[in-house]
Amino acid sequence: MALNDNDRSIAGFTMAGHALVHWFETSIPIFLVVWLAEFDVGVALFGLIVALGYAPFGLGALPGGILADRYGTKRLILCCLAGMSAAFLVLSLATSIYAIAVGLVLWGVAASIYHPAGLALISTGVDERGTVFAWHGIAGNAGIALGPFVAATLLIFLEWQLVAALLAVPGFLAVVYGLTASFDPTAAVEDGVDAGPDEALSLSELVSNSRALFASAFAIIFVIVTFEGLYYRGMLTYLPEILHDLEAVAGLAIPEGLEGIDPGHYIYVGLLVVGMAGQYAGGKLTDRVEPARGMTVIFAVLAVLALAFVPVTGMGLLAITVLCGVFGFFLFAIQPFYQNAVAVYTPADSRGLSYGYTYLGEFGLGSASIAIGGFVLGGFSLAAFFALIAGFGLAGMVLSAALLAGLDRFVDSDRPVDADANADD
Known part of the structure; x- marks a missing residue:
């Protein structure tokens, strides 16, 4: 339409x-x-x-x-x-x-x-x-x-x-x-429902709605999303610097007149472009695969990919580029699954609050891996950094598997899923 x-x-x-x-x-x-x-x-x-x-x-x-x-x-x-x-x-x-x-x-x-x-x-x-x-x-x-x-x-x-x-x-x-x-910001709201300004939650409503959310399966979703944020932010923040310092990348012959180009930057950009395909594929799969199952599989793949970075860095530029492409695909493929999980495991009347907490975990608490990752890179080896990142992926995998195993206890099977709430980052 x-x-x-x-x-x-x-x-x-x-x-x-x-x-x-x-x-x-x-x-x-x-x-x-x-x-x-x-x-x-x-x-x-x-x-x-x-x-x-x-x-x-x-x-x-x-x-x-x-x-x-x-x-x-x-x-x-x-x-x-x-x-x-x-x-x-x-x-x-x-x-x-x-x-x-x-x-x-x-x-x-x-x-x-x-x-x-x-x-x-x-x-x-x-x-x-x-x-x-x-x-x-x-x-x-x-x-x-x-x-x-x-x-x-x-x-x-x-x-x-x-x-x-x-x-x-x-x-x-x-x-x-x-x-x-020029547009009407409430054009899709039913008549008689006031969705305009001045309708913010009171403090008591915010507290009560938050308490209800975290007494449900959303508490597990929140922790899963936080671990995804720790993985996402740590990797994307330091990967340009890591690629810049790799011998296979830094030693690449640059044509005359283009000496200022950093090949690592463009490998990083390529990774992000491939991520567009990953997010599209993940979004299509959310119609067919339960969110907890999809997250379990993709977290496992992300953990393996993090551990693979150190041995692959010694295999040459092509291997590094391919690994980054695969990594970019799966890093963004997981996002539609956790976004859909919020829609599946939360009631529609608290969906906005749910997504507010989701981004708090993803971008707020997840940013802690920048400080932690910088400490590890500064004081330990590159292998230790990737092991740390892989640990975040393994934690997400375990929690997603636990959510999948307890599906009957956490989900009201009679409650419909609002597919339109499956928004992206």
Whole structure:
């Protein structure tokens, strides 16, 4: 069915927002490689600093959702876009690691608003939610791939400060576009239901609904998603630096005139592009495979892939590239499964709160692996780092298997699953 004008307007606005959140997010690890060379500090300290930026990205998801209910989704998304862009301007002016820390924290706070506000806007304003969620996901994956690609390419020719400033430009353009966009944010809500601003949960309702959620199977889902976040954030943050230092990658002959190219950056971008196919495949499989079963299998694969990185690094550039491609596929293939698990194991009337907590675990608590991973890389071997990451995958596998084994105890089989709630990162 074709989208109506309101659906198209909301789709364009949220696709721009989703793409830019991940545009900024995945460019940061590319800058990390430059910052480690620019400033005389160890990887452990820089890992802690980057973690301080990523942590608010998740920790602010829950209050971000409440603020969106209180002040309106469009207003919050515009604040998110303006705040992220301003944060990258702060980074462009940084002359110390402390200024970088300030810029990253500002980015994390601003970025935390998007997911709860953007998904809420689609859920209340769009009639064809499934179609718009699909395009919304495609836009997010495009941002995931384009952010590091553009950053890596510009860094060949320009200083990192100017690159950071240039990356902020699309964000400001999106603000201008958003200010001109016209749509009804509650067009899909039934008559008589007030879904506009000023309808935020009271403190007592928030506490009671949260208590009910965590007294159910959602408690296990939350921990599973947190371990997925620990795996995801740790690997994607340090993989550009790890690839940069590998002999097979660093020793690659670069044609004359292109000496500034870092092949590791482009392997990393390729991994993210392959991830788009993984997320699509995972999304299609959620219609056929129980979420707990799918998560069990994919977590097991991710654990094996993490352990395979060290032996494969000695097998040459082709083997490294293939492994990264397979890793990217499965890293993103798991996301539709845990998103669907939230829909399966939570009631519809607390779905927004459920996704708020989901992103708190994924992006907030998951960012702890940046600090932990930096400590391990700085003080121990590369093998120890990948063993740590594999441990996160194994923990997720065990918890997913436990959820699968206790399916009859946790799920009300008479409750229908809302497929439209299967939103993406």
